[in-house]
Amino acid sequence: MKIVFRVDASTQIGTGHVMRCLTLADALSEAGAGCYFIYREHEGHLGALIEQRGHQALALPLQACKPDETPADSLAHAAWLGASQQEDARECALLLQTLQPDWLIVDHYALDRVWESQLRPYCRQLMVIDDLADRQHDCDLLLDQTYGRDTQDYIDWVPSHCELLCGSMYALLRPEFTHWREYSLARRKDARLQNILINLGGVDKGNVTGQVLDALHSCSLPSDCAITVVMGATAPWINEVKKHAKTMPWPTQVKVGVSNMAELMANSDLAIGAAGSTSWERCCLGLPTLMLVLAENQEMIANRLSSQGACTFLKVDNLNTSIHHLLSNFVPESLTRMTLECLHVTDGGGAKRIIQHLGLSI
Incomplete structure (x- = not known):
């Protein structure tokens, strides 16, 4: 089976779409399939990482993209594409003619039915990965891994024959999270606040990481506390954050482009993180989280997980006060409660469930 992904990463888009597709x-x-990625060469693209993971990466050059006039009814995220949908589809069609994939999988807020319909003749079946439920699609299968998402949210956006996979039971997590799950949950039976993990996504273009470190600096944390900051290799504030880490009252290390995220999460007692796709990773491992919304599409995730009790929702514009208040009044029982609620969200088996719908199994 041959699978082609159309997905982008950039300093504006972030890395989450590419990471979940990977x-x-x-x-x-x-399971035996051959995977190809078509991506545009935005600043912060992850073409090298795609190839490192053993997949073929096919680039659409930025300099070749001269968008048509933007229509009045263009999508909310149209600017993320770097071309018009029609131009992007034409470029992709040239590649797909040769590849002739069994499945074309698209994960992009700037693409909808206009693009999908144009590429229908070049693939056997088409799958969409989304979490907005805000535009029309022409697809055979649609995945939205958001906790609490209902198939009714997409009924008006997809063809009648489209199969809908909705909810966090389908969350796309790497096998390492299932591997570390039992260990992670076992060590949380003795709740404590000794290791804090900070991860504000792969890019964090606004340097919210620095704001979090500022807020923690004035908190009364245990003397044996340690802080770990994880950043993506394309994050623009890495050097500034490293300098900031050296001024912290507790040992603070900054890790870049890690390959053992599940292990780091499993050995952390509290995370301060964004409400993106890493939310499902933290829930799988029962990791209590102070959650921040860094993009509009993350609000639904944060609100639903907070209502469930699986995290505590913080606002970026009130970080210093809110983090100081929460950690000054910290009790171990609050970590235990969050861990228990996380277990209702996902078990880490989403990828296996999805590929069965694509006609394969592992």
Whole structure:
């Protein structure tokens, strides 16, 4: 089976879309499929990482993209594409003619039915990965891994024959999270605040990481506390954050482009993180989280997980006060409560469930 992904990463888009597609591609590859990624060469693209993971990366050059006039009814995220949908589809069609994939999988807020319909003749079946439920799609299968998402949210946006996979039971997590789950949950039976993990996504273009470190600096944390900051290799504030880490009252290390995220999460007692796709990773491992919304599409995730009790929702514009208040009044029982609620969200088996719908199994 041959699978082609159309997905982008950039300093504006972030890395989450590519990372979740890579998780699915890794599972498909293990099941015997060949995976190809079509991406545009935005600043902060992850073409090298895609190839490092053993998949073929096919670039659409930025300099070749001269968008048509933006229509009045263009999508909310149209500017993220770097071309018009029609131009992007034409460029992709040239590649797909040769590849002739069994599945074309698209994960992009700037693409909808206009693009999908144009590429229908070049693939056997088409899958969409989304979490907005805000535009029309022409697809055979749609995945939205958001906790609490209902198939009714997409009924008016997809063809009648489209199969809908909705909810966090389908969350795309790498196998390492399932591997570390039992260990992670076992060590949380003795709740404590000794290791804090900070991860504000792969890019964090606004340097919210620095604001979090500022807020923690004035908190009364245990004397034996240690802080770990994880950043993506394309994050623009890495050097500033490293300098900031050296001024912290507790040992604070900054890790860049890690390959053992599940292990780091499993050995952390509290995370301060964004409400993106890493939310499902933290829930799988029962990791209590102070959650921040760094993009509009993250609000639904944060609100639903907070209502469930699986995290505590913080606002970026009130970080110093809110973090100081929460940690000054910290009790171990609050960590235990969050861990228990996380267990209702996902078990880490989403990738296996999805590839069965694509006609493969592992």
